[in-house]
Amino acid sequence: MLKETDEVIGKLHGIVLLIHNSVEFSDIVNFLNKIRSNEQLLVLYISFINSYSHIKEILKENPLHSKKLFVVDCVSGFLIEVRDTIECSYRKPPSNLGQLKDLLMNNIGDKNPNIIVVDSMSQFINFSIPTEDELDEFYKFLHSIKENIWGLKDDSIILLYDDKYGQLQGLPTISFDMILKLEVMRGTPRWKD
């Protein structure tokens, strides 16, 4: 278990796989707030799970400190006709890792972010029963990120993965700089008189 949480997350950089137990967007905001909290950073958030309108609502109650957020909303584009704003662009969800890489490259070129979050990789791979082809594609994707996108060693790309599909096996440990697991325990507080 990570005891030196602030030290490790505070200095997070490189390609990080963040496994979680179906956390809420507010938990992700809390996590992002721990990263390099004394710097002004731009976060590029590529979302396949939460719409920009939902993200905006959550940020009202859980603001991001010392970070500016730009969202690529791949959820709402399908549902309604929406126009890009200075804080969000709407795109179709990528169908495979090749398209995800293109989406990343285009937005990195445009925005030059310090932190990139992809929410989530569960759309592309299931680590509970990955096939050899899936793992092979995933390795290639990580490798190409390192080769083509990753020029600045102090920055971070955080790939989220929801472990609701079961125990993870075949994790590509070597291709990541760090693998973290975030476990949020939810429940009702015990009754106190």
Added chain:
Amino acid sequence: MERLKMLKTVEKTNLNINYWKEIQGELPDILNNLSGIVLLTHNSVEFTDIIDFLKNIRKEEFMNVLYISLVRSYDYMKNALSLKQLDQKRMMFIDCVSGYAFPQEENIDNCLYHKPPQNLEEMKQIITFGIDKSGPDMIVIDSLSQFINFTRPTEYEIRELYKFLQSLRTSSLNIIQNTFILLYDTKLGVMQNLPKFSTDLILKVEKVKEETRWID
């Protein structure tokens, strides 16, 4: 209106957040330098997996290990050890499982039988008894799951555990007995309120039990 109020009171909130870091690559180094109070949580691993884990602790060092078992009998562990050797470690067992069956101890030189402890205070007495008998370097307690459920611990359970860990640190942990491994089976659910500050390290072993894929 009453219905709405009721829903509001049962709204789920975040009770706790645990951060874990994957350490597969660093594990040999960590185990080679392991000491202090270590909580080892696992997903119902077999005793042979525990042997593998113990084998890698300070590999080059010869160690006396006191293994206090509340979940596996000595006969079972002896059988597993005959299949998988534990080099560089001399094991002494306290079997708290078969104690009720009153087995004979005369011809066994590495096992003592004891009644299962009812609480952590009795557990502490068994540890002291085992240390007096065997002078171990490392003590393994298998397992804490008998005393506490980290999924939904009561305040009393947490208080007793902290008291127990504190007493291990002040009166049992020393230059000779320098390592305590406390096993905990996570089958009861996601853990919260883990004793982060009273232990030196919390490890989580996840053994992936692969289901055979169907081939036509």
